[in-house]
Amino acid sequence: MIRxxxxxxxxxxxxxxIPVVLWLISIMSKESVDAAHYWALGVxxxxxxTDFIDGQxxxxxxTISEFGKLVDPLADRLLVISVLIALMWREFLPIWMGVLIVSRDVLMLIGAPIIGINDKEVREKLAVHWTGKAATALLFVSICLFILFNLPAKLDAGFFGRINPVGFVIFCVGIVFSYVSGFIYVRRGIKLIGATSSQNGDITPA
Structure with a gap:
């Protein structure tokens, strides 16, 4: 049971x-890298x-469980979205960068019930695609760079003076993978629903 x-x-x-990271971000200096930056980065x-640890x-x-299958990806999204929102709120990131990620998840939440991906039987057959894992890893790395190097107080330094350029590139690639994985997930769900309906006699083959 313990195992x-x-x-x-x-x-x-x-x-x-998550709330610990959010609190640390809320006290980070906007003028220079201070102890709060390092603590926020470390936590x-x-x-x-832990995303890698729990899976391994x-x-x-x-000991793969239904709880883990459901909560693990939810925990990933909560961590990424909440930290990005906190960075936007503190002006460590421009709003449009966070909106790109949040919009994708909002579209998934709205679209899943419409096409039936919230059906447990269909959801269990949906394998996690490598693009989704790549998107999560890339966003994790970019957020680490944003926490450590983005300094919104440098208003006269230009965009890449305030936003770490390496983190920005990694973030953009992660965004692409995130939307691609969402598209693949929805497409697979639609195919599985069609196959299930055919087996149940809901759709008569031509």
Whole structure:
């Protein structure tokens, strides 16, 4: 029982650490890199690392659970979106950068019930695509760079004087992968729903 709960513990820990990261971001200096930047970076990196840890534990101990399948990707999205919103609120990021990510998830939340991806049977058959994993990893890396190097007080430094250029490029690539993975997820869901309907006799083959 304890072994079964270890992976889920790290998943829940990722969610628990979100308000800690948000608080640290709220006290980061806008003029220079201070201790809060390093603490926010460290806690965020550990929270992001739990995404790898819980998956490895679940696979190696053969304790993959329905709870983990549902909550693990939710924890990832909550971590990414909440930190991006906090960085926008503190002006460490321009609003449009965060909106790109939030919009994708809003579209997924609205579209999933419409096309039936919220159906448990269909959802269980949807394999996680590598583009989704790549998007999450890239966004994690870009956020680390934004936390450490973005200084909104440098108003006269230009866009890349306030926004880390390496982080910006990684973020843009992550955005592309994020939307591609969303498209693939929806397309797979539609195909699975069509196949399920055909098997149940809802759709008569021509």
């Amino acid at each position: 079964r709960n270890i992976a889920n513990f790290f998943t829940c820990l990722r969610i628990i650490l 965020f990196m550990f929270a992001a690392a 534990i679940a696979r190696r101990t053969n």
